[in-house]
Amino acid sequence: MTLDRVPVGHSARIVAVDWSRLVEEEAQRLQALGVDVGSTVEVAHRGVFGGSDPIALGIGRMTVALRKVHAAAIEVEAA
Amino acid sequence: MLPRSKWKRPEVGEPASPVTTVALVGNPNAGKSALFNALTGARQKIANYPGVTVERKAGRMLLPGGEAVTLLDLPGAYSLFAASPDEEVTSKAIFGEFEGDEAPQVLVVVVDAANLEQHLVFAQEVIALGRPTVMALNMLDLAERDGLVIDPHALSEALGVPVVPTIAVRRKGLVELGAAIAEVAGHEEHHRPATSLAERRVTAQAIAQGAIISETARHRLHSRLDRLFLHPWLGPLILFAALFVVFQAVFSGAEPFVAVLEDLVARLIGLVRDLLPAGLVRDLLTDGVLAGVGAVIVFLPQIVILFFFILAMEASGYMARAAFLMDRLMSRVGLSGRSFIPLLSSFACAVPGIMATRSISDPKDRLTTILIAPLMTCSARLPVYTMIIAAFIPNRNVGLGMGLQGLVLLGLYAFGIVGAMLAALLLRRTVTKGVASGFIMELPKYQLPRASDLLLGLAQRVLIFLRRAGTIILTVTVVLWLLLNFPRAGEGQDQVDASIAGYTANGLAVVLKPIGFNRDIALALIPAMAAREVAVSSLATTYAVSAASEDAQAQALGTQLKSHWSLATALAFLAWFVFAPQCMSTIAVTRRETNGWKWPALMLGYLFGLAYLAAGLTYWTAVWLGLG
Numbered sequence: 001m002t003l004d005r006v007p008v009g010h011s012a013r014i015v016a017v018d019w020s021r022l023v024e025e026e027a028q029r030l031q032a033l034g035v036d037v038g039s040t041v042e043v044a045h046r047g048v049f050g051g052s053d054p055i056a057l058g059i060g061r062m063t064v065a066l067r068k069v070h071a072a073a074i075e076v077e078a079a
Numbered sequence: 080m081l082p083r084s085k086w087k088r089p090e091v092g093e094p095a096s097p098v099t100t101v102a103l104v105g106n107p108n109a110g111k112s113a114l115f116n117a118l119t120g121a122r123q124k125i126a127n128y129p130g131v132t133v134e135r136k137a138g139r140m141l142l143p144g145g146e147a148v149t150l151l152d153l154p155g156a157y158s159l160f161a162a163s164p165d166e167e168v169t170s171k172a173i174f175g176e177f178e179g180d181e182a183p184q185v186l187v188v189v190v191d192a193a194n195l196e197q198h199l200v201f202a203q204e205v206i207a208l209g210r211p212t213v214m215a216l217n218m219l220d221l222a223e224r225d226g227l228v229i230d231p232h233a234l235s236e237a238l239g240v241p242v243v244p245t246i247a248v249r250r251k252g253l254v255e256l257g258a259a260i261a262e263v264a265g266h267e268e269h270h271r272p273a274t275s276l277a278e279r280r281v282t283a284q285a286i287a288q289g290a291i292i293s294e295t296a297r298h299r300l301h302s303r304l305d306r307l308f309l310h311p312w313l314g315p316l317i318l319f320a321a322l323f324v325v326f327q328a329v330f331s332g333a334e335p336f337v338a339v340l341e342d343l344v345a346r347l348i349g350l351v352r353d354l355l356p357a358g359l360v361r362d363l364l365t366d367g368v369l370a371g372v373g374a375v376i377v378f379l380p381q382i383v384i385l386f387f388f389i390l391a392m393e394a395s396g397y398m399a400r401a402a403f404l405m406d407r408l409m410s411r412v413g414l415s416g417r418s419f420i421p422l423l424s425s426f427a428c429a430v431p432g433i434m435a436t437r438s439i440s441d442p443k444d445r446l447t448t449i450l451i452a453p454l455m456t457c458s459a460r461l462p463v464y465t466m467i468i469a470a471f472i473p474n475r476n477v478g479l480g481m482g483l484q485g486l487v488l489l490g491l492y493a494f495g496i497v498g499a500m501l502a503a504l505l506l507r508r509t510v511t512k513g514v515a516s517g518f519i520m521e522l523p524k525y526q527l528p529r530a531s532d533l534l535l536g537l538a539q540r541v542l543i544f545l546r547r548a549g550t551i552i553l554t555v556t557v558v559l560w561l562l563l564n565f566p567r568a569g570e571g572q573d574q575v576d577a578s579i580a581g582y583t584a585n586g587l588a589v590v591l592k593p594i595g596f597n598r599d600i601a602l603a604l605i606p607a608m609a610a611r612e613v614a615v616s617s618l619a620t621t622y623a624v625s626a627a628s629e630d631a632q633a634q635a636l637g638t639q640l641k642s643h644w645s646l647a648t649a650l651a652f653l654a655w656f657v658f659a660p661q662c663m664s665t666i667a668v669t670r671r672e673t674n675g676w677k678w679p680a681l682m683l684g685y686l687f688g689l690a691y692l693a694a695g696l697t698y699w700t701a702v703w704l705g706l707g
Contacts, residue, residue, distance in 0.1 A: 023441070025162045025163070029162055032157035032158050033157065033521060034197055044302070044305065045305060045306075045403075047404070047406060047407045048309075048311045048314060049404075049407035049408050051407060053410070056305070056403060056522060058302075059197075061194045061225070062197050063521070064520070064522070065416070065522055066518065066519045067410075067415075067517055067518050069517070070517060
């Protein structure tokens, strides 16, 4: 399952990331923010103006926003 | 940098401090700026780093021994390996790569106590440099609010650097931090082995877990607030309500202050008239200097109120939520939620707005935002809009507590926004074509903004505005007054027609005539290239000079306009200013941000084209409707 399919309020563990689908700076930023293989994230909120995009993730004590296209490159398993 | 002459040098006999420069380093949202303000007070100087337009904030800080050091507040970064212009500045400043700047002898790593496992990742990278380093365990109060108890000693032992708990907003731990800086200052550098990001992350987690004594699973205030502010339908409702309150406050809240300022300017003019003998000097002072600068200064209250809200939204953490909510809409025109913050700031002034675009990592995205930022109705347009609206639009109630004047003003704002969105759409498909931009950002914790931080930020912006009024606008109005008054008119000839300025404007008026602009407008538009609000002072000066009698001179500018302009012309003038890029500072900052003349030239071209078209369409429609 990819991260963009995780419903709001659910947690998931990142098992793989297809970095090739992301722009280099974006990949670097995501890693710096802790969105990387092994981390557990919680889908906290989703955008409102159609398409439920972007997505707000809870990572540890931090909240990080990213878009559905980024989440689609992230493979997760239920945590 | 502060001039060295202002430094308090150590007294003879005191041990000379080897440390002269200290830098605050840390993740974004670690509370660095609040700590910087608390440590330096108002003794700070904001400038730009050479070559880039990232703000360089330097201040003077006193160590407990009385030695003064320069404290640098470096931009927030996630890594020394730069992924954005901000991060590049941070790593260059740390290594002393900016000309004229020395590398800081002591680094203060600022971490958010409530976000240790994340902030320790970058902190390790900084500590590994081996420079004398102190850690400020900041925002301890917010961590406690989250139910966290942290042991600074355990943290210090694990990291091998002194750790000082600080609460910048309550000025706690500042003396201790100073003492720690002085203590490590003499330490020798000892590099530590470089580690990979993955290694640092594992270590950060382990260290954070070891330092956290207890953690109560408490419902965190911040996630509860997010549930409200990011709620599917309450969230947008709150955002639009907030924006409505801001603009309402800007326009009605400022009124009493504007009235006081207007009165003050009028009294000053009266005073000068009474004190000085009639003549050119007196006219220069009253019609040139006071009428010109006065017409602009009266907008200070609105600017202060607008900036107050923008600063408060930024400091509270709400601005990032607004970006989150707006991302989807912005993506429709090829932008991201990140553009929302620069664009919102552009409602105050496009210059800080354009400078704020450097937080956008995608270059095409950033360029598009820069190009459309001048379409946001900045505070400099307010003088123009308010003047025309007050003179030509009847003060009628159109129901729902809304006046017709307010409605027209709102329409002008909307016009600018729609224009900006269309322009973005077009630009993204042509000159700034590229892959769809992304949106990745941290949503910081909510915080009650500290009054003194807000006041400091406000004071800095007011100063910039006043300096502008005092220099550019003053110079321009005085020059215009001179051009308007020389050569002197002969018997029975109009002074404006006889003057150099009038002569030039007559030429320009030929081009502007089709869109309903008269000679006086052409005359006002030339100096208004420097700044939009100059149009008001220029019109004031023009009509003051051409007024035949003292009585006519004393007439309010609005009355003068009404007798010289048709409604169609007035409306076309408003439409012109929605688009026209009449601001030297915006052009200059665009050139600086884009490193060349190509983009500012494009900006000038497309915006003047749109302005001409918009004014023309407005004029022709109005005439067709019989308003000519």
